[in-house]
Amino acid sequence: MRRRSLIVANWKMHGTVASVQSYLETMVARAMPTGPEVVICPPFTLLPAAVLIATGSEVVIGAQNCHWEDKGAFTGEVAPTMLVDLGVRWVIVGHSERRQYFGESDQTAAARSQAAQRAGLDVIFCLGETLEQRETGETMTVLERQSAVLAGLDPARLAVAYEPVWAIGTGRTATTVQAQEAHAALRRRLAGLLGTEAAAALRILYGGSVKPDNAAALLAQPDVDGALVGGASLDVEGFCAIIHAAPGGGRGAGE
Numbered sequence: 001m002r003r004r005s006l007i008v009a010n011w012k013m014h015g016t017v018a019s020v021q022s023y024l025e026t027m028v029a030r031a032m033p034t035g036p037e038v039v040i041c042p043p044f045t046l047l048p049a050a051v052l053i054a055t056g057s058e059v060v061i062g063a064q065n066c067h068w069e070d071k072g073a074f075t076g077e078v079a080p081t082m083l084v085d086l087g088v089r090w091v092i093v094g095h096s097e098r099r100q101y102f103g104e105s106d107q108t109a110a111a112r113s114q115a116a117q118r119a120g121l122d123v124i125f126c127l128g129e130t131l132e133q134r135e136t137g138e139t140m141t142v143l144e145r146q147s148a149v150l151a152g153l154d155p156a157r158l159a160v161a162y163e164p165v166w167a168i169g170t171g172r173t174a175t176t177v178q179a180q181e182a183h184a185a186l187r188r189r190l191a192g193l194l195g196t197e198a199a200a201a202l203r204i205l206y207g208g209s210v211k212p213d214n215a216a217a218l219l220a221q222p223d224v225d226g227a228l229v230g231g232a233s234l235d236v237e238g239f240c241a242i243i244h245a246a247p248g249g250g251r252g253a254g255e
């Protein structure tokens with residue numbers, strides 16, 4: 001099954017109003033309806049400006065996190081309904097930096113994802129093993145534990161991002177073999193959790209030091225349906241090069 005590529009920019013804690021404006025104006029001018037689906041996830045402060053520029057274009061805006069309640073006394077938090085109110089369509093949940101620095105657990109990531117989908121957002125659910133876990137042969141055990149919560153989610157509003165923690169921001173990418181192996185195993189696992197048909201349609205993104213020069217090889221793997229790009233997404237030309245490297249992005253064989 002050919003799944004439409006999904007290429008997501010995770011700006012993390014970077015960007016200014018001026019930078020989001022010029023970046024998105026470039027993206028909007030270049031995105032094509034038949035190419036990969038493109039989602040830009042700037043920090044919360046830049047979401048209103050981003051939505052304003054992207055509205056009516058092929059570029060879609062996402063957030064990097066959301067709370068699991070729709071409202072209430074949760075100082076400093078942002079509800080998924082607030083993101084929908086703004087025109088945001090996607091949200092990243094369970095990123096390893098949230099798990100590592102902000103106490104995110106499988107349970108809180110599950111609660112956030114459910115609340116996001118209830119509000120009408122599509123969820124990019126992140127999972128992945130640490131270097132120590134990979135070296136001790138625990139990769140699949142970790143992925144199975146982290147993915148268990150996906151059984152409670154609507155597969156039609158879900159993408160999964162496999163991001164080996166040891167590859168994030170390190171310049172050390174999983175090999176194409178390692179990525180394909182993990183993605184295929186995840187898809188088998190998702191078939192058990194969500195049903196074969198849903199798992200076959202679901203997009204599994206790779207994340208972790210994706211760059212213009214390694215994107216094509218990773219995205220050519222049969223079970224790699226897109227990329228979640230951190231550092232390399234901050235440069236609009238680099239990010240556009242990654243989009244072009246995806247199947248359907250204009251640079252593949254016969255395109």
Ligand code: PGA
Pocket residue numbers: 010163167168169170171207208209210228229230231232
């Ligand atoms: P990176 O980040 O591309 O900078 O490794 C990816 C991510 O954390 O989503």
